[in-house]
Amino acid sequence: MTVAEARIGATVRAEYQMDEQELAFFRENGWMKLEQVFDEVEMQTLSEELDRLIDEWAEESMGWAGDWREEYLDPDERQGTSLIAMHDLQHYSEAFRQMVEDPRLVTPVAQLIGENVELHHTTLHAKPPDRGSPFPMHQDWAFYKHHGGPTEYIDALLHVDDVPSEKGPLQFIKGSHELGALEHIEGEGQAPHLPTDEYHLDDATEVPAAAGDVILMSYHSIHGSDQNRTDEMRRLVRIGYRDPANEQFEGQSLGRDGIMVAGKKRAADTET
Numbered sequence: 001m002t003v004a005e006a007r008i009g010a011t012v013r014a015e016y017q018m019d020e021q022e023l024a025f026f027r028e029n030g031w032m033k034l035e036q037v038f039d040e041v042e043m044q045t046l047s048e049e050l051d052r053l054i055d056e057w058a059e060e061s062m063g064w065a066g067d068w069r070e071e072y073l074d075p076d077e078r079q080g081t082s083l084i085a086m087h088d089l090q091h092y093s094e095a096f097r098q099m100v101e102d103p104r105l106v107t108p109v110a111q112l113i114g115e116n117v118e119l120h121h122t123t124l125h126a127k128p129p130d131r132g133s134p135f136p137m138h139q140d141w142a143f144y145k146h147h148g149g150p151t152e153y154i155d156a157l158l159h160v161d162d163v164p165s166e167k168g169p170l171q172f173i174k175g176s177h178e179l180g181a182l183e184h185i186e187g188e189g190q191a192p193h194l195p196t197d198e199y200h201l202d203d204a205t206e207v208p209a210a211a212g213d214v215i216l217m218s219y220h221s222i223h224g225s226d227q228n229r230t231d232e233m234r235r236l237v238r239i240g241y242r243d244p245a246n247e248q249f250e251g252q253s254l255g256r257d258g259i260m261v262a263g264k265k266r267a268a269d270t271e272t
Contacts, residue, residue: 016107023111030150030177030221031207037104038158038212047160047211049095050124050235058086058124063133064191071196072134073227081133081227084126087252089237090259096122100239105156106261108216109241112151116263120144120153120240121253127168127235132228134168137199139176140219140240142184142192144253148246150177150218157215160235164208167234168226170215171204177218194222201226244269 018032026032038046063083073081089096099105100119110117121144127133146153163169184192201224207215217223219240228234244265248254257265 016104018108018111026112026216029172029174029205031172031215031217031223033207033209034108034214034216035210036212037214038099038102040212043160043212046095046099046158047235049093050089050160050237053086053089053092053096053124054084054126057092058084058126060084060128064135064193066136066185066190066193068136068185068193068196072136072201077131077227080131082128082131083133084124084128086124087121089122089124090119096237099158101259101261105214105239106241109154109156110262112154112216113241113243114263116244116265117241117261118244118265119258119261120242121258122240123238123252125236125238126233127228128233129228129231132168132234134201134227135223135225136191136193136196137173137201137204137222137224138184138193139182139222140217140238141181142186142251144219144240144248144251145181146219146242146246146248148243150180150220152246153219153240153242155217155219156239156241157217158237158239159209159211159213159215160237161233162210163234163236164230165206166229167232168228169206169208170217170223170225171201171206172217173199173204173222176222177220179222180220182220182222199224 063081069078186192
């Protein structure tokens with residue numbers, strides 16, 4: 001069964017629009033959780049397909065490298081963590097291609113970005129049971145650097161599994177998207193992250209979520225997450241959407257055209 005077939009008869013949000021209260025929450029905080037964007041049947045389809053993608057295509061590592069691990073992890077944990085990741089799931093799976101174009105995602109994203117919305121990339125981050133790696137405080141901007149402002153690139157974070165507190169849910173620093181792009185610690189042996197003496201998980205708001213929930217987030221929002229300490233997998237798919245006029249100058253998917261999921265890309269959008 002495809003996602004489109006599973007969607008028939010599903011209860012959906014009225015016209016897929018965020019209301020003014022939700023929009024105001026996003027403007028203040030830099031993120032907004034939309035509950036049950038995809039229903040149980042659809043999530044079962046995506047979950048099974050994701051199991052296949054992990055088995056056939058994903059790579060497993062200890063997680064992001066860097067000095068931050070000394071702050072976040074006990075000595076006996078630093079080499080024992082695990083992260084499963086892959087990019088651009090829509091190139092490997094019809095179900096995920098349909099998902100990234102679904103109006104229940106695209107419509108609220110367009111409320112933030114504007115009428116023209118381009119898919120930039122997708123990325124799976126799966127934290128295996130018991131040893132799923134934490135993420136240091138960072139902005140996603142550091143991994144795909146663009147010139148535009150906080151709502152010209154929105155990450156939609158689809159939760160494929162329930163993520164209670166003990167699974168390492170996302171944690172956000174309220175209003176940090178208004179700071180704009182920040183300099184990160186990066187370079188050889190360092191995945192981009194913010195200084196651990198300035199930015200702490202303890203200062204961030206934890207956002208548990210259920211399978212089918214989507215968190216919309218500015219790529220300038222400072223966030224991180226703790227370890228997965230349960231006996232179950234914690235799988236999250238990030239879908240990056242941008243205004244096609246938001247010029248990228250460094251990082252993931254640089255120079256690659258994406259699928260237009262709303263509106264149009266103009267020739268002027270690609271001029272340098």
